[in-house]
Amino acid sequence: MQKKLREEPQKWSMDELNRLSVEEYKEANKLPVVLVLDNVRSMHNVGSVFRTSDAFRVEKLCLCGITATPPHREISKTALGATESVVWQHYPHTIDCVQQLKAEGYRIMAIEQVKGSQKLDATAFPNHPKTAFIFGNEVFGIHEEVLKHCDAFIEIPQFGTKHSFNISISVGIVLWHYFISGKEK
Template identity: 55%
Template sequence: MHSKGKIEKLKLESLNRKSIEVYKESKKIPVLVLLDQVRSMHNVGSVFRTSDAFSIDKVYLCGITPCPPHREIQKTALGATESVEWEHQGNIEELIIRLKEQGYIIIGVEQVKGSIMLQDYSIDMKQKYALILGNEVEGISEQILNLIDVFVEIPQSGTKHSLNVSVCAGIVLWEWYRALVTY
């Protein structure tokens, strides 16, 4: 709790933000984000912005997920499409198989039988992860469910039992960032 004097917000120049060039060269956490059939450009932009904040290695835009450059993505990305490495991948199944061959653990963020509550999943600092976030209505595509190694879900106690995909990304990516980054 702040008890003395006037509270002042930090100015942008005092936050010591990295330039895009420095950011691109900086160390990233070994986490990939795979957006599976996400429709909303605002959600895509938000995931880019969150991925920038938490130094995510790369974002894959799969299937019908819209790609930059687009004004609607930029509204929420605020330039993060320039700092975060990304790639469009039409076939997410092929991508998952390739990532498994490269040693990634494939994590589906989805409510399924046997899923692990996010706070109960033990993140291993020696592993590489690919986190899959699905479509706003349908979730992760049925045809790839059997390719996923582990499912995590965010505990909820409200009436909706779902979160916006960009909010979900923020919560899950924070957990990985918190577990993998030493301050």
């Protein structure tokens, strides 16, 4: 008979996870980050971004152009209720959203592969109280007119054959990097 080396792992119960209610979430301090989705076509991606936004407690999610808005069954499938907790706003044109955020003092950072962009792993986020990250369309990226209004350009390093991550994966990677860079305090 083989000796048991360690205890069997036990998952946390929902009560032990101690998650906030929607009401508590709305009152809680938020990460000083706004996410801007520029003409994102997949509603599953939109739902996933809602869910990730909830997990990191982002301040607001801006859904621009053709990006679908709640309520919608396809968004709800991946959002799992996060459309109720995360503050969001729709803008018919991304440029209007970006100009408003700039006027409110946000530093606009495009997550895009452009000449001169910084690699995410080499990016130290300045101690800026307000940051907006823009994520573009799954095929075309961020519209060129919008790029002209950005303060910085960041790309996520990749080492395989594909040229990009799925937008919902990119959002998670960028928020995690921002979070561990000390902005969570």
